[in-house]
Amino acid sequence: MSILPEEKPSPRLRKQKWKVAVLANIKDDNQPTPEGVPPDAFADFDHIETVDALRTAIEADGHTTVFIHADRDLPYALRKEKPDICFNIAEGLGGDAREAQVPALLEMLAIPYTGSRVLANGISLDKTLTKRIWRDRRLPVAPFQEFQFGDEPLRPELKFPLFVKPAREGTGMGVDMNAIVNNEKELRERAQYIVSTYQQPALVETFLPGREFTVGILGRADSKLYSRHPEWYEKDGFHRFPVLELDTGNTEGPWVYTNEAKSKDVGPEGNEGFFCPAKIDPELEKKLKHLALRAHLILNALDVSRTDIRLDEEGNPRLIEINTLPGLTPSYSDLCLQSEAEGIPYTDLVLEILYLGASRWGMIEPREIASETNNNKKK
Numbered sequence: 001m002s003i004l005p006e007e008k009p010s011p012r013l014r015k016q017k018w019k020v021a022v023l024a025n026i027k028d029d030n031q032p033t034p035e036g037v038p039p040d041a042f043a044d045f046d047h048i049e050t051v052d053a054l055r056t057a058i059e060a061d062g063h064t065t066v067f068i069h070a071d072r073d074l075p076y077a078l079r080k081e082k083p084d085i086c087f088n089i090a091e092g093l094g095g096d097a098r099e100a101q102v103p104a105l106l107e108m109l110a111i112p113y114t115g116s117r118v119l120a121n122g123i124s125l126d127k128t129l130t131k132r133i134w135r136d137r138r139l140p141v142a143p144f145q146e147f148q149f150g151d152e153p154l155r156p157e158l159k160f161p162l163f164v165k166p167a168r169e170g171t172g173m174g175v176d177m178n179a180i181v182n183n184e185k186e187l188r189e190r191a192q193y194i195v196s197t198y199q200q201p202a203l204v205e206t207f208l209p210g211r212e213f214t215v216g217i218l219g220r221a222d223s224k225l226y227s228r229h230p231e232w233y234e235k236d237g238f239h240r241f242p243v244l245e246l247d248t249g250n251t252e253g254p255w256v257y258t259n260e261a262k263s264k265d266v267g268p269e270g271n272e273g274f275f276c277p278a279k280i281d282p283e284l285e286k287k288l289k290h291l292a293l294r295a296h297l298i299l300n301a302l303d304v305s306r307t308d309i310r311l312d313e314e315g316n317p318r319l320i321e322i323n324t325l326p327g328l329t330p331s332y333s334d335l336c337l338q339s340e341a342e343g344i345p346y347t348d349l350v351l352e353i354l355y356l357g358a359s360r361w362g363m364i365e366p367r368e369i370a371s372e373t374n375n376n377k378k379k
Contacts, residue, residue, distance in 0.1 A: 009224050010221065011355070012365045013314040018063045020354065021083035022054050023070045023090045023102055023113075039145045044091050044170045050329045054087060070102050073274035078109060085112040085358055087350075090324060096168045097122035097199065101327055114357030116302045116324040123299055127203050128167045130299065134319055137298050139291065142318045144205035149191035154184070160204060164190040170173040174198055180207055208318055210311025212248065213278060215292035216241035216303050218352065225366035226359035227352065232344075240289040241338035245278035248368065272332075276341040288317060295322050302355040306335050 018191075026043035034072070038245045068077045070090030084267040086106055092098025099298040100122035106113045116124070119344045123129055128146040135141050146167055161182050166174040172196055181187045187204065194202035224230040292307040299322060306326040309317045327333030330346045339349045358364050 017131035018084035021086045022066045023088045025091045088113045099125045112361035118302045142206040147191045147202040161207040163207040166198040167201040209312040212246045213311045213337040214308045215340045217296045222256040242341045247273040
């Protein structure tokens with residue numbers, strides 16, 4: 001027999017209030033890019049306003065917070081501050097698995113943290129490896145090839161136009177209108193530019209001309225045991241956010257979600273805008289959500305992720321990439337826009353991510369135990 005929402009006891013924190021450290025890399029728009037690094041090298045770093053918003057949301061439930069820069073002094077700062085748990089949005093400081101750097105450090109120091117663990121964060125930033133894993137598990141991806149030097153023979157299954165981008169970056173880094181190449185000469189020039197500028201392989205894939213969507217996933221198989229909002233989750237323990245579609249209706253020619261567009265405000269005065277929930281057929285919506293969850297599970301992502309999907313020329317969805325550290329800027333980041341679209345306040349979203357993470361480290365009693373404890377106290 002189902003229990004009405006108001007009858008469900010809330011999970012109990014083993015320690016009533018926590019010291020939560022928000023870990024992030026902060027960008028300074030007024031600071032020039034150092035010589036020798038790509039012009040968009042810090043594109044996926046966060047503004048301090050995002051950190052402030054996270055701290056406000058966490059403190060709304062009675063916790064104390066501290067912001068710690070995720071720089072090379074992070075190990076020493078963690079030992080000094082001694083947080084109970086870290087809310088991690090740090091992007092890392094370079095290398096082919098930089099988003100795994102902070103989780104790896106926290107694992108070594110046995111400090112609880114939110115979001116995906118080391119391996120998932122390391123793999124998801126490597127777009128080529130991610131696509132290989134998805135393809136081997138029979139998830140739909142566009143034909144692709146990784147170029148180490150830029151002059152490798154092009155595989156016969158790849159037909160022009162093609163799309164070229166860095167293999168191990170996020171937030172549209174290395175993506176502009178020149179990312180679409182229409183012939184051999186343009187391909188070689190662009191691939192060698194990516195290899196030289198970003199010091200990493202270039203990912204070349206069939207250009208997908210169709211509509212572009214993104215789907216957020218929240219939860220785990222046991223989410224209902226620890227959530228303050230068990231009604232959010234389906235029987236499998238996961239919540240699928242409404243599908244967000246990027247508005248490409250006013251674009252002339254092939255549309256590319258460039259880093260420049262991602263850096264602008266949402267709406268007609270900024271980037272292309274969006275529809276959320278997307279105006280799509282129920283069957284396509286079901287398929288997109290299914291693919292996003294499969295993409296999440298196959299990479300062993302934890303608690304929260306956002307997957308980008310684009311339609312090919314025949315209207316079939318193809319997975320582009322997954323973000324295991326989705327942006328959390330209020331009223332701006334895609335996951336936050338999806339949350340707002342179904343009436344989930346920003347504070348509730350942030351606290352849910354925090355408590356899902358904490359539950360993995362034994363910081364919260366599961367719902368059944370909390371219920372039995374309350375019953376025993378009544379006796």
